[in-house]
Amino acid sequence: MITAILLLVLVLLPPAVGVLFILDRGQAEELSRNRMLADRIDALLPQTQCGACGYPDCRSYANAIVSGAAGIHHCPPGGMHTRNRLAELLSGSPVSPSAQQPPEEPNLVARIDEQLCIGCVKCISACPVDAIIGAARQMHTVMPKVCTGCGLCLPPCPVDCITLVPEEARIKRFVWPKPQSAVEVHS
Ligand code: SF4
Ligand code: SF4
Numbered sequence: 753m754i755t756a757i758l759l760l761v762l763v764l765l766p767p768a769v770g771v772l773f774i775l776d777r778g779q780a781e782e783l784s785r786n787r788m789l790a791d792r793i794d795a796l797l798p799q800t801q802c803g804a805c806g807y808p809d810c811r812s813y814a815n816a817i818v819s820g821a822a823g824i825h826h827c828p829p830g831g832m833h834t835r836n837r838l839a840e841l842l843s844g845s846p847v848s849p850s851a852q853q854p855p856e857e858p859n860l861v862a863r864i865d866e867q868l869c870i871g872c873v874k875c876i877s878a879c880p881v882d883a884i885i886g887a888a889r890q891m892h893t894v895m896p897k898v899c900t901g902c903g904l905c906l907p908p909c910p911v912d913c914i915t916l917v918p919e920e921a922r923i924k925r926f927v928w929p930k931p932q933s934a935v936e937v938h939s
């Protein structure tokens with residue numbers, strides 16, 4: 753009886769070890785692929801490490817995109833430019849398509865009420881993309897072409913004179929509205 757069991761173990765052990773080895777190798781390859789994809793996503797992020805995406809830093813956000821836990825539209829400093837580049841990178845990758853789909857929402861830009869601005873310069877220090885110009889005790893203004901609408905300049909302003917407003921349509925960003933389908937037109 754014992755001999756039979758030993759024989760059985762000897763026969764079954766090598767294939768079992770082989771299967772475990774293959775599974776282990778498959779997992780290692782997947783981990784390595786995910787790490788490389790996260791590296792490429794991280795390289796497209798602004799590296800502000802501001803946490804506005806809900807993750808402590810850009811790398812954690814990149815990992816969340818790879819795992820499918822986060823979409824590509826949660827990085828305000830990156831704005832539309834970063835979203836588009838991420839969508840380009842992830843098209844054809846195994847990352848969930850819903851994670852790649854940016855929501856349809858207007859682009860926002862910061863606007864300073866120049867009558868209220870006291871020129872304290874705090875917003876300039878907060879802006880990750882240098883979109884604000886101004887000098888100490890002088891009126892400040894936002895360059896809408898550079899502003900990504902991240903909103904990071906709002907909290908430091910002591911007189912609450914910065915607001916986010918929908919960006920005016922510019923020829924570079926204009927897209928034709930979707931055509932109505934024949935069914936919608938005739939119903
Ligand atoms: S919001 Fe963007 S820049 Fe800020 S930590 Fe997240 S990924 Fe980085
Ligand atoms: S001006 Fe304000 S909203 Fe615009 S990018 Fe700079 S910090 Fe963000």
Ligand code: SF4
Nearest residue numbers: 869870872873875909
């Ligand atoms: S933080 Fe507000 S008050 Fe200070 S410079 Fe910027 S816009 Fe003006």
